[in-house]
């Protein structure tokens with residue numbers, strides 16, 4: 001705290017990301033990164049990059065990346081917005097659509113950055129309780145609102161909603177923006193992108209950080225009606241004209257265009273997820289049905305905090321939220337099969353899990 005701080009920053013509650021360890025030798029299952037490297041096409045772009053280009057500013061409109069995304073999702077470029085990671089896209093979304101008097105609806109447990117943005121922009125967040133086993137019931141969102149946001153699949157719960165449930169919500173809620181954060185959708189859930197042409201208040205947000213192995217490049221995007229995208233452009237161009245650098249733009253396009261690598265790596269993560277779920281069950285864990293690249297799991301008798309510390313001692317990092325309601329769960333990223341075998345073998349040795 002300093003006397004030089006403005007009142008605005010005094011009251012901020014910043015997001016705390018999962019740890020990025022400085023040392024090697026750690027099995028990192030705490031921030032839902034992809035265990036596979038990016039597509040070899042990304043490597044090729046970087047190897048062949050002409051550094052003389054870096055003298056110039058990158059394309060402020062990110063036209064080629066927007067075109068590649070529009071082609072991929074069968075949209076036009078006016079329906080696509082790109083930003084420096086989907087976190088930045090989300091920040092602009094809150095500013096553009098949710099900064100208004102009525103409360104923003106979101107699930108009680110969801111991506112915790114949403115509340116950080118509410119705090120930043122003075123938005124009143126209305127948390128909607130979850131149902132049995134952290135299921136979202138969108139019928140609970142039929143109340144007055146200044147907007148609705150949820151992640152699908154949700155984080156940290158890993159559960160997905162069906163497309164018809166989302167469409168039913170859009171049929172009822174036509175006066176405010178509905179944002180579906182699909183950071184994990186490629187791991188087995190249904191995307192709402194197909195609804196964009198019918199619902200002008202739907203914004204779908206995705207990222208290259210999880211299913212495309214590019215968390216280090218910071219590329220996220222939003223898709224929706226051209227007028228929504230225009231709103232986001234207004235915020236972006238009042239903040240930073242060049243949020244995506246040349247390397248990010250070129251590598252994202254290369255990753256998007258390597259469909260076979262994308263299909264193979266996501267399929268392998270899904271298979272490893274199912275294997276890990278079954279192995280954890282043998283050890284007495286109950287995992288929620290996951291459509292993501294992570295598991296949200298709790299043990300029948302041993303507290304999650306104890307297991308998190310035990311794994312940490314064994315150099316395996318998993319995510320633990322010390323928050324009432326979810327404080328007996330571990331969120332475990334699905335790594336390679338080998339990493340998950342190490343996780344299971346380590347848990348098998350845990351004295352607190354011996355029966």
Ligand SMILES: *Cc1c(COP(=O)(O)O)cnc(C)c1O
Pocket residue numbers: 032084085086087088111151155181183206207208209215218219220
């Ligand atoms: C990881 C994640 C993001 C942020 O992704 P970036 O594109 O890396 O900023 C957004 N929403 C959810 C739900 C996430 O899990």
